[in-house]
Amino acid sequence: MGKTKDVILNNDGTCTLKFKDDATGRDGVFDPGENQVALKIDGLGKASMVLSQHFFKILNENKIPTHFIDWDLNAGTMLVKVLKIFPVEFIWRDVAWGSFCRAYGVRPGFKLGGLVEATYKSDELGDPRISKETLVALGIITAEQFDKCVEYVKKVGEILKQELSKYDFELYDFKLEFGLDEDNNIILGDEISGGIWRVFKDGEPVHPIDCAKIICPQYY
Numbered sequence: 001m002g003k004t005k006d007v008i009l010n011n012d013g014t015c016t017l018k019f020k021d022d023a024t025g026r027d028g029v030f031d032p033g034e035n036q037v038a039l040k041i042d043g044l045g046k047a048s049m050v051l052s053q054h055f056f057k058i059l060n061e062n063k064i065p066t067h068f069i070d071w072d073l074n075a076g077t078m079l080v081k082v083l084k085i086f087p088v089e090f091i092w093r094d095v096a097w098g099s100f101c102r103a104y105g106v107r108p109g110f111k112l113g114g115l116v117e118a119t120y121k122s123d124e125l126g127d128p129r130i131s132k133e134t135l136v137a138l139g140i141i142t143a144e145q146f147d148k149c150v151e152y153v154k155k156v157g158e159i160l161k162q163e164l165s166k167y168d169f170e171l172y173d174f175k176l177e178f179g180l181d182e183d184n185n186i187i188l189g190d191e192i193s194g195g196i197w198r199v200f201k202d203g204e205p206v207h208p209i210d211c212a213k214i215i216c217p218q219y220y
Contacts, residue, residue, distance in 0.1 A: 003024060004022050004023070004045075004048065004191075005019050005020060005191070013082055013182075014069060014082060015080050019045035019049040019076055019191075020044075020045045021042055021043065022037045022044075023040065041208075043209050045076055046073075047208050048191055048208065048212075049073075049076060049077075049078055049191075050212045050216045051192060051211060051212050052071075052078060052193050055163070055192035056188075058159065058163060059159065062159055065187045066189070067080040067181075067188065068080055073219060081181055083178075083179030083181055083187055084180045085179035085190075086140065086177070086178055087121040088120065088141060088177070089118070089121050089127065090149055091118070091173060092153050092157045093117065094111070094157070094161070094171060094173065095110070095111060095112060095172040098173075100112075100173075116150050118130055120135070121177075132146045149176075149178045153176055156176060157171075157174075160174065160197070168202075169199045169206060170199065170200045170201065171197060172199070172200060173197065176188060176196070177189050193208060194207070194211050195208060
């Protein structure tokens with residue numbers, strides 16, 4: 001039972017993700033950068049699933065391995081590979097916003113040029129920022145695995161920026177999770193949607209449901 005998705009383990013070694021309308025935020029305001037559920041948004045689960053299947057297909061075509069197998073619009077579910085997920089979130093930042101500004105006293109809008117950060121995924125600890133060296137020392141990930149994840153994150157950043165620019169959207173940041181499959185290959189997991197990124201147009205944030213309706217109108 002996750003914050004925004006429920007995970008069902010199937011008998012054939014796959015998982016079914018059930019997308020929910022729960023959204024992360026603070027004080028009842030949606031914010032993909034937060035790690036606690038703050039509100040429900042009708043239709044958010046559908047929007048997250050529609051965008052995820054769209055972008056996972058694009059990433060797979062661009063030689064970035066993802067856990068995506070198939071999806072069912074009517075059921076609101078996505079079929080994915082089982083992964084052993086690293087307890088690490090990799091954050092790509094092109095424009096400073098949210099927690100980054102609060103942490104470092106940087107003005108919102110400061111250009112970061114595709115900076116990649118890592119946080120230790122722990123609700124109890126508040127998902128603290130963590131270095132590659134610390135992760136390696138704690139035995140959470142190897143140096144080689146970390147570097148490969150960062151390589152993928154940068155490639156995803158380039159692809160998403162290019163795709164979203166087709167709709168005059170500006171991608172500020174996003175967070176990704178990776179895991180190992182049964183052959184110890186590094187695979188992109190979780191989702192690619194308005195729940196993991198900040199997208200702006202004409203200086204204003206674009207609602208994740210609006211993103212889905214504009215990018216994938218055939219499902220609305």
